[in-house]
Amino acid sequence: MELAHFCSTSRVVIVAGKGGVGKTTVTATLAVAAARTGRSVLIVEVEGKSGLATAFNRPALGYEEQDLAPGIRGRTLTPDAALRDWLEGNGLKRISKRLVQTGALDVIATAVPGMKDILVLGKVKSLEQSRAADLIIVDAPAAGHALTFLTSAHGLLDAVAVGPVRKQAADVVELLSDPVRTQVLLVTLPEETPVNEAVDTAFAIEDRVGVRLGPVVVNGYYPELALSGTAQATASAAQADAELIDVYVSDTEAADLAAAANFRAERTGIQLAQAERLAQALPLPQIRLPFVFTSEIGPAEIETLADAFTEGVEAL
């Protein structure tokens, strides 16, 4: 599939996955890839902190939109701020301050579980409807919160019979269940627990939200090396190659090279097996992103990942 086509399959992409799988990195990667096709991108971050700004080498995001890179803007969207916006939009400006100040919001949010999520997603909906950008990417809360985040609108429709909150929930359900408007990109790692969780989350999302699932992004693959197979992961094989080109490699170093090559071969084997297991359990296409060995993921690394993402999309 052409990248440009992929980026036009929905106006909102919700990036979801359990903590530590690289959700924020994938969010940044998708943004860069989409911007390359000439689309304007708005990244919405719903949890206070993440490395998103770091990935673009910019100061931390705030409620006001800021430029992250050419064609890419970013902002946070916390429940309190979303509530304020929403109350003001519904002619209830006077009580908005009081609701937040007295802590009454906490009580109400407890009475109506999921209300905070509805407010946030409701704001995403109004951003989408005002065409704030060609593509809105939501960096979702870590799963299982992601599941709550996505299911709360349905739950709320059951709990609240009338009023503007119900209307808001209905709008959110409509946004989520329209495949032309929204898709969810699940992120996982080629490891046992993350794969299990991705499978569980995918089925739960499909059953309970009815939102379209895009491809699964499998993050952190060790890139292929020029040497393959365990036969070459021995110290003597390293020495043989060194001899052939007449360079000196000490015995200790040859042993280290072999041990590291073995480790990689073993890990790669596990990764492939887990990706295969994921494919068996979850009939969704996979986009594989390489493991980044450098310490900080900055703009240069994101560009590399965006290349890989593009390749992955084209192979779909």
Added chain:
Amino acid sequence: MTEHPHTLNDVVDHGRIAVCCGSGGVGKTTTAAIVAIEGARRGRRAVVVTIDPAKRLANALGLDELSNVPRVIDVGRWDPDGDRVEGGELSAMMLDTKSTFDGLVTRYADSPAQAQRILANNFYRNISSALSGTQEYMAMEKLHELHEDGGYDLIVVDTPPSRHALDFLDAPARLLRLLNNPIFRVLMVPTRTYLKIAGAAVQAFIRTVSKVVGAEVVDDIVAFFRSFEGMEEGFRTRAGRVVEILQQDETRFVLVTSPRRDAIEEARFFAERIGDHDLAVDALVVNRVHPRFGTEMSAGLRARAATLRDLEFPRRSQRDARDRLAARYQNLAEFNEIAERERSYIETVRVRTRSAGVAFVPYLAHDVHDFTALAEIGRILFAPADIEARPPAVGE
């Protein structure tokens, strides 16, 4: 000789309570299970309270469902060789947040009728199941209960995978704040008086809220606060008691982390903040540490790979050999770079938990979900060798 050699051993031998903390996905539950197993092996009556364990670990511990009472685990499963110290016993439970909360309500209600009213209230149901922080609160509550009347020598509690590892300490206070919300306190006064006292401002406010979320929701809230009247004192006292238990000499904190940047940041934050509560980290467990191959630094190895790639050869076989050797150097450089980075990350936590012993668990090929695997990690964690020296620090 460090000040506290083998603190994890000390946790198992002398701790009465061990609280395992850390961010989600770092192996907290697994570590909690291993600490309890080791305690049992050393002759203690140990119990582990798990929260939302991975399915297969739960199965290994014989936990098929949420429960409110610990279940004794058949000794043959955790001590197949029969070499435990006499008297050792292992129990486990999977925290049932809602029924723990229900128990608390029943305990503090003046009458069964009051308890019944609260348990049936929608708002209460949300507090006891969906409110963030409740799980943390109930974990501490269960700890309190097992401590007071469980008859255990060693209680190991897992903490919920909160956004912040310290949430379990703050959760009781947060819930009390909610119950003490000034606006809703007014509603706790019996019906008629409430209408009089509440005043026009509050009534207008309530009306507006009703408009926003619906009158039924507000009715539930009002009914809850009224039923709850008179019970906050009991809750407050009990929350205070939990904090006291955590501050006891026999309570140990085990901070679990992985050497990933986000987990490390969270661990560092935890180590700094726990001091605010007059507590300290007693043991640090770092899971999933990458191995380090040899002593050469990544920068030099990377340069070597680049130099090799620049060499030119007439024969195809030589060029292939060159590429393979360069790839080997590249690979070694990459893994040693990870190792260097992880060790420097770990160091930033270590300096903040000075007196805590540190144990490292290597990156394992498979998940841990049976007693054999748990025992294997246990051997690494409680090894008599100088575990602090492993893995070697950069430059050693």
